[in-house]
Amino acid sequence: MIGIVSYGTYIPKYRIKVEEIAKIWGEDAESIKRGLNVYEKSVPDIDEDTATISVEAAREALKRCDICKDDIGAVFVGSESHPYAVKPTATIVGDALNLNGFFYAADLEFACKAGTAGIQNCIALVKSGMIRYGLAIGSDTSQGAPGDPLEYSASAGGSAFIIGENNVIAEVKDTLSFTTDTPDFWRREGQRYPSHGGRFTGEPAYFRHVLTAAKTIMQRNCLKADDFTYAVFHMPNGKFPVRVANQLGFKKEQIELGLVVRYIGNTYSASSLIGFSAVLDYAKPEDRILLTSFGSGAGSDAFIFEVTDEIHSIERNPKVWDKIKNCVYIDYGIYAKFRGKIKMR
Amino acid sequence: MLPRFWRKIKYRYNLIGSKCKNCETLYYPPRNICPKCRRRGEMEELELWDEGRVISYTIVHETSDDFKLNVPYIIALIKLENGVIITSQVVCNPSEIKIGMKVKPVFRKYGEDGEDGVIYYGTKFVPAD
Ligand SMILES: [Zn+2]
Numbered sequence: 001m002i003g004i005v006s007y008g009t010y011i012p013k014y015r016i017k018v019e020e021i022a023k024i025w026g027e028d029a030e031s032i033k034r035g036l037n038v039y040e041k042s043v044p045d046i047d048e049d050t051a052t053i054s055v056e057a058a059r060e061a062l063k064r065c066d067i068c069k070d071d072i073g074a075v076f077v078g079s080e081s082h083p084y085a086v087k088p089t090a091t092i093v094g095d096a097l098n099l100n101g102f103f104y105a106a107d108l109e110f111a112c113k114a115g116t117a118g119i120q121n122c123i124a125l126v127k128s129g130m131i132r133y134g135l136a137i138g139s140d141t142s143q144g145a146p147g148d149p150l151e152y153s154a155s156a157g158g159s160a161f162i163i164g165e166n167n168v169i170a171e172v173k174d175t176l177s178f179t180t181d182t183p184d185f186w187r188r189e190g191q192r193y194p195s196h197g198g199r200f201t202g203e204p205a206y207f208r209h210v211l212t213a214a215k216t217i218m219q220r221n222c223l224k225a226d227d228f229t230y231a232v233f234h235m236p237n238g239k240f241p242v243r244v245a246n247q248l249g250f251k252k253e254q255i256e257l258g259l260v261v262r263y264i265g266n267t268y269s270a271s272s273l274i275g276f277s278a279v280l281d282y283a284k285p286e287d288r289i290l291l292t293s294f295g296s297g298a299g300s301d302a303f304i305f306e307v308t309d310e311i312h313s314i315e316r317n318p319k320v321w322d323k324i325k326n327c328v329y330i331d332y333g334i335y336a337k338f339r340g341k342i343k344m345r
Numbered sequence: 346m347l348p349r350f351w352r353k354i355k356y357r358y359n360l361i362g363s364k365c366k367n368c369e370t371l372y373y374p375p376r377n378i379c380p381k382c383r384r385r386g387e388m389e390e391l392e393l394w395d396e397g398r399v400i401s402y403t404i405v406h407e408t409s410d411d412f413k414l415n416v417p418y419i420i421a422l423i424k425l426e427n428g429v430i431i432t433s434q435v436v437c438n439p440s441e442i443k444i445g446m447k448v449k450p451v452f453r454k455y456g457e458d459g460e461d462g463v464i465y466y467g468t469k470f471v472p473a474d
Contacts, residue, residue: 045436046414047454051466055452063394083464092466096358096452098392318474326474337414 002126003168003305005067005133008060009277009320010053010158011264014043015327016335018152024332025147032152037238041155041265043330044141046338050079051089053158054139055096057270061135061160062097064315065167069097072162073131074104076121078114078138078269082107085189093137104131111185112234113295114138115159115269120301122163123172133164140268143339145193153237155265159273169314170280170289170305174221177301178213185296196296205298206236210244213300214292218248221304225249229287232275234294235261257282263324278320283307347463357467360393360450362429373429396473397425399446404439411456423448423470434469441472449473 017040022029033039044053054077062069077089090105104125108114115138122134139158144150184205187194197205210233218224225231231250233241238261245255258275267274272293279289287307294300318326336342355361356374363375366387370379373393379386402421412418419435419442435448448470455465 045453047436047469049454049464051464052452052454059452092358095354096466098355098359098361342414 001168001171001308002123002165003163003171003308004161004280005164005167005169006061006065006162006314007277007280008057008062008064008160009270009274009323010056010060010139011267011274011320011323012042012044012048012053012156013327014045014330014338015040015264016043016330016332020332020335021152035239036152037242037262038153038265039262040329041153042157042267042327043335043338044156048141048156049083050077050081050139050141050158051083051092051096053141053156054079054089054093054137054160057139057158057160058093058097058135058137061162065162067133067162067164070100071132072097072099072103072135074122074125074134075099076106076108076118076134076136078108078110078116078118078136079140080109080111080114080187080268081140081142082109089139093135110299111295111297112140112236112266112268112271113293113299113301115273116291116293116301116303117177117295119161119163119303120175120177122161123175126163126165133162136161136163138269138273140270142266142268143193146341148193150194150196153261153266155267157264157267157270157274159270159277161273167310167313168308169311170283170307173304173306174217175301175303176213176217176220177299178209178216179299180209182209182296182298184298201236201296202240205296206234206240206294207244207247209298209300210234210292210294211247213302214244214248214290217302217304218290223288223304225251225254227288228254228290230257230279230283231255231290231292232258232272232279233292234272234300235259235275236266236271236294238262260320260324274320280307280311281316281319281321283311285309285311347458350465358452360431360468362391362393363388364391371427371429373431393425393427393429394450395426396447396449397423397431397470399435399442399444399448400424400430401444402435402442404442421448421470436469436471447473
């Protein structure tokens with residue numbers, strides 16, 4: 001049986017409210033909150049980045065299970081905000097976990113779905129017998145340009161998964177990807193902030209890819225929405241995942257637990273994975289979970305997981321929702337300082 | 346700075362001490378030889394992920410231009426549960442720091458060699474919830 005052996009998450013403790021950002025740009029906070037269904041977002045501290053967030057999430061995943069670190073044969077870090085353009089975050093993570101150096105390593109990039117791509121890679125390596133355990137991380141400290149609508153949602157967080165064959169808490173029953181060339185969102189080399197195709201980001205990008213991936217994986221496993229306890233979709237805002245869930249026939253109770261976006265924003269590569277972790281925090285044996293990520297550019301990775309009895313054998317505290325509630329609010333000035341929007345020279 | 350930092354990366358990224366298998370004494374930073382047992386001692390490396398308490402601290406207000414956005418910051422002496430004493434930055438609001446405060450180690454950025462240089466990472470402490 002191949003699947004998740006352990007998981008960990010990290011959400012920076014600072015939050016900024018939509019009201020605080022709207023005030024700076026003279027916009028109406030209420031209509032933005034209604035439009036996005038996002039109320040506040042996480043903000044990393046001045047000394048936090050994708051590498052530090054990845055390490056914290058991975059350390060929690062390791063601490064929660066009882067595996068020998070020398071058996072970790074792969075480290076993949078998926079992000080669109082790697083600290084270096086050239087020099088893998090996975091190298092920093094490997095040393096910060098005090099691994100023994102013998103592991104396959106790569107940084108993955110596919111907008112917001114690079115983390116789930118890492119999980120797929122680990123599943124394949126475990127299945128082929130090339131590694132015993134693999135570590136897949138989705139982590140980001142994303143930024144929108146000041147004044148861009150993205151500034152209300154682009155946030156920071158990380159989620160780490162240990163994939164293996166023994167003591168599996170959630171078995172992977174199936175996974176697939178759907179990929180096309182769709183220019184909905186991009187960032188050219190050397191540019192500080194991303195560009196996006198405005199309205200183009202909805203129908204042809206998010207909805208087409210998420211719906212196709214989710215529908216196909218459900219059909220080929222002969223499963224309907226009713227057969228799942230929970231469903232988690234990528235959360236660029238609080239509206240898209242709810243609409244996509246409706247279209248697929250999921251009810252509110254199936255998606256509510258994983259809808260973390262309203263309080264932490266869009267954590268990009270970590271978005272669907274933090275939602276999935278929030279679901280695992282409360283999952284029971286035999287629960288079936290649908291996870292579908294989305295990455296601009298564009299593509300979706302879909303997974304079907306089944307929770308096992310082993311879920312009771314690992315530590316699941318502190319829970320994602322505890323971390324969401326345990327926060328400190330900051331104003332736009334502090335936010336600008338933390339996010340490097342103040343240039344010293 | 347770079348070569349010196351790189352050689353010690355494992356010890357900056359992780360709290361690693363050494364323990365003498367003979368007399369069980371813990372050393373931080375790690376030592377190769379136990380001064381108590383000498384040749385009878387056998388040292389093993391050990392990760393020290395304990396929480397600790399602040400036993401003394403100072404708040405830094407003045408610093409070089411590179412760290413201007415980081416001030417004020419706190420440097421503290423921290424006693425871990427296993428007795429080891431460490432000097433480290435504590436990341437929290439200076440108005441919250443107290444002697445006896447419970448803290449835990451985290452992985453954070455130390456700084457960088459300008460916008461195009463290497464980024465330095467290592468262990469700092471934050472208040473334990
Ligand atoms: Zn000794």
